Amino acid sequence: MNKASTSSDGDRPGGITPRRDPAAPSADVLEDVLGRFAEVEAGASARTLLAQVLAATLIAFTRTSSVRDPLTETAPGSAEEALAALAGIGHLRASLAAVDATWQVEAEQRIRQDDAAEGMTPESQGRGAGHEIALARRISPAASSFSQAKARRLIRDMPGTVDRLWSGMVTDQQASTVAGALDGADPETCRSIDERIREHPEMLHGKGQRRLHAEIRDLVQKLEPERSRERADRAARARHVSMTPLDDGMARVSATLRAIDAVALMYSLRTRAESLRAAGAKTSVTALEADLLVEDVQRSTRDAEQDSAGQAPRHPRPQPGLEVGIVITDTALLDREDDAGTARLEGYGTIPAHIVRDTLLGRPPGHLRHDEGDHPDLEVTAFFRRLYAAPSTGELIAMESPSRAFPAGLARMLRWRDTTCRTPWCNAMIRHSDHAIPHHRGGPTSFANGQGLCARCNLLKEHGLWVLTPLSRGESEPDTERAASPPGVWVWSSPHGATGASPTPPLIITWPDGPGEDDEPPGPSPSG
Structure with missing residues (x-):
């Protein structure tokens, strides 16, 4: 594909410099851009892609659904024009998300074909596609992996949702939420939900990501109840705690827990923090919750150490009672054969009813019932080495x-x-x-x-x-x-x-005391 002209008549590639003042129209800008597109020499697939982008732009700003009047029918300089511009940009973002999903799948398929032509084994073909796609899209491999999984699901099993995404009836965030909520679902389940979205796109209107995710998961629960326990058990076994460094000496500790445990934990922290505030504490409730969490963990550690040393805890304190609000029908609670039923967990949302039943019986999802054996690590005993100074x-x-x-x-x-x-x-x-x-x-x-x-x-x-x-x-x-x-x-x-x-980051980051002619921060130059 030949690159467009890179003349110096602007500060953008190709010399195309849209006006920075949105209120200053120019009759020549659109004609100039379209003329440059017409001059592009490229293969059929590349020209088709450019045509799709142009068509998406035209549709987004002439058939915008989230404002009363599209951009082309608003008065110049009006607030309606500004809102129509924003709505059109959002519409265009949705259309481009459909194009993006299509090309993620296409890129993966082409890399897989190249691997096959190189004689790689079937199980090795396409293994590196995600890494290459991540680099081309300038995102992390992990984020790209999630994006690719959603793209595959949309393109292969949800053509109706892709059509609605292209037309702007579904936003890019909604499509991503739906595809993410269907992780692990059978293709037939995906197609069934896709048909509902195609016929009734209004079912997505006005719904935030959290609510939409919960509703899609509720549909999955009803469409494939026989796999619900397997999904819950697999998810529970993946529970973990992680830490993310923040600025100014702070850090975020995140815990992925069973929903009932998480709600109980948050309820306990909130109740105790509010009690401390009522008793005269000046610290905010949220800060008190964080302090109580650290205090509980540290106390548990001390108690465990004293217990292992045969000592009684120095400051025994009764644990607070836990209260969890669950809305569930008597049928869902008592019918052990019904895995399609759901309950609503206060502060969380929809949850399979069998999780509530199993938790009450002392067998929550992810509960280990058998010794799964040891997995010893390999150890390397000794190496020669030399140091450089x-x-x-x-x-x-x-x-x-x-x-x-x-x-x-x-x-x-x-x-x-x-x-x-x-x-x-x-x-x-x-x-x-x-x-x-x-x-x-x-x-x-x-x-x-x-x-x-x-x-x-x-x-x-x-x-x-x-x-x-x-x-x-x-x-x-x-x-x-x-x-x-x-x-x-x-x-x-x-x-x-x-x-x-x-x-390559330095072991210790140092900055000059003050700016000077030759002072530059460590690392490569912008052109490097």
Whole structure:
């Protein structure tokens, strides 16, 4: 596909510079843009895509459904014009989401076909597609994976929803919510719900994501009750706690719990916090809830330590009673054979009735009934290694090992330096230490060639001809330091041409005391 002209008659690619003042119309801008589109030389599929985008734009601003008058029928400079513009942009976003889903599936299929042509085994074909698509879309691999799963579901099993999405009757957020709520559902269930949306798109009008998600899950529960227990058990086994660093010395601790446990926990924290406020505490209720949660965990830890030492807890306190509001019919509560019934959990929403029944009987979803055995980790006993230090300061700047595996000390240095997965756009936690230039291609096990990756990125990086190219920090460093130090940037290139940059973060970020002519923040230049 030939690129459009890149003349200097504007600050945008192709010289197309829309006016920055939305109230200053120009009769020449639209004709100029359309003329440039007509001059584009491209293949049939590329021209079809451009035509779809142009058609979507025209439809979005002439048949906008969320305002009384479309943009073309409003008075210039009026508030109606501004609202019609916003509505049209939202409509266009929905249409482009339909195009985006189509091309995500198309890209995956084409990469799979290329893998087959290269002689890869069927189970290996397309394994690296998600990584390439993520890089091309400039999002994290994890986010891309979720997006691809939704796109497949929409394109393959929900054509009616895609049509409504294209026409703007369904928003991109609603389509994403519906597709996400159908995760794990049978294709027949997806098609059944899709038919309802196609025939009655008004069923989505005015519904927020949380409410819409709950209603779709309620439909899934009714359409395939025989799989409800399996889904609930699988979801409960995935419960976990995670932490996200925040600014100013704060952090967010998130817990994925069984819904009944979560509601009970929140009710307990809220009740106790409100009691403290009523007793004269000046701290806000929400802050008191956070303090009580930490206090409970720390007290439990102390009690466990004292119990293991054969000591009685120093400050025994009775645990507060838990109250959970559940709305459920007597039939759903007592009929053990009915897995299609649902209940409503206060503060949560719709929940399968069998979860309530099993919880009351002491068998909540995810409850382990059998010993599932041990899974011992493999241990590596010893490695030779040598350390590199900067000649000028003696500071440890690198470490190298003759073995393929990264020693514990070197792996720790990589984690400290990289913080999160080094794949462009990925923010996942580091799980593996990886050779940027693979070991089998001569890459050393060193600080300079090492990087921290999440498990997913490390496994998929070797799938296909991914190429990582180092860009040096600068030629002013001595040869010994330059060879031992990691490059300023690793440029990632996927097998099919998607690219992204991964700057190497310093172990300690330092900024100049004040701006100067030659002062620049650490890292690559904007052009690098």
